[in-house]
Amino acid sequence: MTSITTKAYAANEAGGTLSLGEYDLPPLGENEVRIKVAFCGICHSDLSMIYNEWGISQYPLVAGHEVAGEIVEVGKQVADSRLGEVVGLGWHADYCQACYSCNSGDHNLCSKAQPTIAGRHGGFAEYVQASEKSVVRLPQGVDLKSAGPLFCGGITVFNPLVEFDIKPTDKVAVIGIGGLGHLGLQFLNAWGCEVTAFTSSESKADEAKQMGAHHVINSRDESELEQAESSFDFIISTVNVKLDWNLYLSTLKPKGRLHFVGASLEPLDIGVFNLLSGQKSVSGSPVGSPATIVTMLDFAAQHNIKPMVEMFDMSQINDALAHLKRGDARYRIVLQADF
Incomplete structure (x- = not known):
């Protein structure tokens, strides 16, 4: 196979x-396969890499x-x-295919996984x-234009539903109604759960309900949080x-779980007794495996779950990044690619 030249937009410095x-x-x-890009979503992780917030960026960076x-x-x-084939590609472009995680189907946990x-x-x-192995075919019913965000934001919020056996009878809550949270509301509602949205933006309350929340709590109102004590089986941040x-932990039922998918750089300030008294758990997860991505896409197609997207031409990429x-x-x- 020969090498080729590709046009691309790159950051040459942090x-x-x-x-x-x-x-x-x-x-x-x-x-390997080579993909002609039709559409590509922008995620906060792209900003983190462009600004080298994680200390792993190499320039020029595409x-x-x-x-x-x-x-x-x-x-x-x-x-x-x-x-x-019409396909999608997410956070991982390759896996080692030899470790315990890969052999167990948990490719997303491979310590040698290659980020895209x-x-x-x-x-x-x-x-x-x-x-x-990292490239997944799009099923019928998944729109090519809005498919990209499912391969990062979508699988990030869907993966915990599978990993922690979330039940349709569970009462669940989502902290933050943004790029991840608005997809979490849709998946959890379609899963059959009773869904609550925690949001600091009153302007998002009606939209949250349209996207699947049965209830909305103003996260800036401590009294509303206190009234929700012992309400939830599962909270995803x-x-x-x-x-x-600690206040959010108090809204969990006994044996409830506070789960993190947002990439916060701040350490967690959690009192151990707040966990012990109700046998509560705190956890986190990355994106999902290719097999879970397939399941997520099929579920999204069956339930008409789509990211809400704003479209920019690729040539407007700097405007789009500033908007984000x-x-x-x-x-x-x-x-949208316009090379």
Whole structure:
């Protein structure tokens, strides 16, 4: 396989403006596929990488890990039948395929998993390539234009439902109604749960109900939180800011779980006795495995679950990133390739 040149938008320094350039992709591996990007979502993780908030960024950096497009070339060990498939690619572009996690189907927990935008070029580009194992076909009923965010935000909030055996009879709550939270409300409602939204924005209350919340609690009103004591079986936090976690723990029933999917950099201030007294749990999870992504996509298609997206042309990428950074996105941003 020969290498090719792709047009892409890259940051050349931490926090730098993205500029259009041409970059060489390495020869396609035997188990890899090459995707022509049609759409690519923008996620806060892209901002974190562009600004090197996690200390792992390498420049020039081509971010973008919510890819939707068509397979245009396959490696020697990939079945030719994958040519022309309409697919998505999320946070991981490859896995080691040899560790206990991979052999157990938990590829997302592989310690050697290769992020799509770390050490390789991501989807703010004309082409992107990845291991066949990390690329998932889009089922009928999933819209190509809005599919990208399902491969990051969607699977991030869906994965805990499977991992922790959330039941349709459970009372659940979502903290933060943004890019992750608005999808969490939709999945949990379709799952059959009684759903409560915690939001600090009164303007989002009506939208939260439209997206699946049966109840809305103003998270800035401590009295409303206190009234919710011992109400929930499961709370999922999608925010990346520090909150009074002990207060939220008090809203859990005995054996309830406070689960984190928002990438907060602040340490958790939690009193151990708040866990012991009700045998409560605190946990976190990343994106899901390819198998769970398949399940998530099928569930989304069956229940007509879609991200609410704002569309920008790829050439407007810096405007789109600024829109996200200001917190103005309602609720995910998707770029349409216009190279």
